Amino acid sequence: MASPLLSIRDLRTYFYTESGVAKAVDGVSFDIGAGETVGIVGESGCGKSVTALSILRLIQPPGRIEAGSRIDFEGKDLVTLPDEEMRNIRGNRISMIFQEPMSALNPVFTVGDQVAEVARIHAGIGRKKSWELAVETLALTGIPAPEERAKQYPHQLSGGMRQRVLIAMALIMKPALIIADEPTTALDVTIQAQILDLLVHLQKEFGTSILMITHDLGVIAETTSRVIVMYAGEIVEEASVTELFARPHHPYTEGLMHSMPHIGHDQERLNVIPGTVPSPTNWPHGCRFRERCPYSWDLPEREHPPLYDVGAGHTSRCHLAREPQRRNHPHEPLVVQEGVGAA
């Protein structure tokens, strides 16, 4: 296999807070190939956004990427790259789209100006040229009447339009990688589908790699080819999308799948994984999912599971790989029904 576009090895990003060291990302390794769409899925607080921000080295104090972490991208180690070269990569070779289209745009500048700014920084072109490029890129994202829209301020646009502006901003330099951190969570359902379609379409058209971060397995199924499941600062499972949905291995992944609301099914109650994510300042020793896991026995308590190879490019951080027969004897149900689900 040719060397991947992005290769992360043993990424550790810790926050030195007053209540202790929060090991938000704790030894994460994965690759993204050129033109590939990879998904990261996991519950709130498992370290998805911190992983994304670490790639762009945008972790603010008290957070820090620990020594020994490596992020190789286009032949450079982003962890040790000088600041100036890192700025050359941001918005240019790697760009990012956030969840909050509302607040991610500066309220006092026109949206066209904010998109054009990226080209002014990286393409070394003037106001007029960069404005024209911004309008072109806004058109690519399907914004109607882009010339007029470009002259408007963020508050004059709807949420979906603002997200398109952010996509244009991410796209204008034709980067090698776009990180989309929950790009549709803040939008309503029909707009969500449109934005996801747009991302998939642009990815196909320009061959850009996409790292799609979400807590929604539905989004993963629709947009990505490979998926990484994160739990408590670690990768707990990784496989191709078809493999993962066909044969989920890690009990956490199984739990996530069972708690997915099924569209079309008349679901009265929403299934949830019992218990809560442990605190990042104090991950449990042994298996971090142990306290919520229906299969737990003494081995997970003693020993932190490594990522086991469970076949077909599929890895899982679960001792069931060693003692698969235990899967037949859960002590309790994997998910509980709780609360009335959305209709």
Added chain:
Amino acid sequence: MIRFIARRLGQAAVIVAIVAAITFALIHLAPGDPFSAVLDNPNVSEKVRETLRAQYGLDRPLPEQFVRYIGALARGEMGWSFSHDLPVREVLATALPNTLLLMGVALVASFALGIIVALVQVARRGSIIDNVLGAISLFFFSMPDFWLAILALLALTYWLPIFPVGGAVDPVMHEYLGLGGRIVDRLKHLVLPALTLTLLASASVARYQRAALLDVLPADYIRTARLKGLTEKEILRRHALRNALLPIITLIGLSFPALLTGAFFIERIFAWPGMGYAVVNAIGTRDYPLVVGGVIIGSIMVTLGSLLADLLYAWADPRLRSH
């Protein structure tokens, strides 16, 4: 927008009228009047004073005096200044430009200085420079106006006699100077009072601006700016400052009264022939019409200042511009 301005002007008129009424009442209720204080000449008999009082209407009941005064105001008259022996309007017309010059220079300079100091502090937040500048700001912030003025006066006219002691121009030489010389003479006289007022005002601007910048920095759009590959300096100057200036515009409106009272003190200490100097002297001589006239002009300045700040704010914030 026009309706907004009209409404604000209406409110301003009401405020000015109330201030005028209160000042009028207060100064007339205080013991003494222009003729007991100024004409302390024993040769002037009580009878003459009575005649004078009657002549100027000071023997009438207070409400009647007030109504007459308002009537005169409506005709553009502000009464007669006993101490200057000139119409109040003329006294104030000579003094006002000097005050406006002093306040204008101090306003512009203090905001420029305060904003620059805050930018430097925030760019190096937590560093020694940030702390030292913060301590200096706090020093000037907590310093009483007159105390700083007297210190400046002592230091730069007595110990190090660089600047003239007071006045707006050299009382003797000014008339004989050419245009260039006159300008230099004016500037030399302006420096000390303007500097004092600037230092005092810029301290609060710097503190306020620093807080406003720090408030803005955690915003998502600042993270977006970092994502674009901008340097921290560019982010501060372009993305953060534009947003953090909005609360500072409000501060301009709010700082007007403080700047005006500060100017009053400072004019007095540097014998700067402005409104403050005139009004403070007028209080001493019980020159009621001049005091009330000065206060009215001052309150008009304050209300107009805050209206201008509001308009500036609406212009600077696109979210308000469209309404």
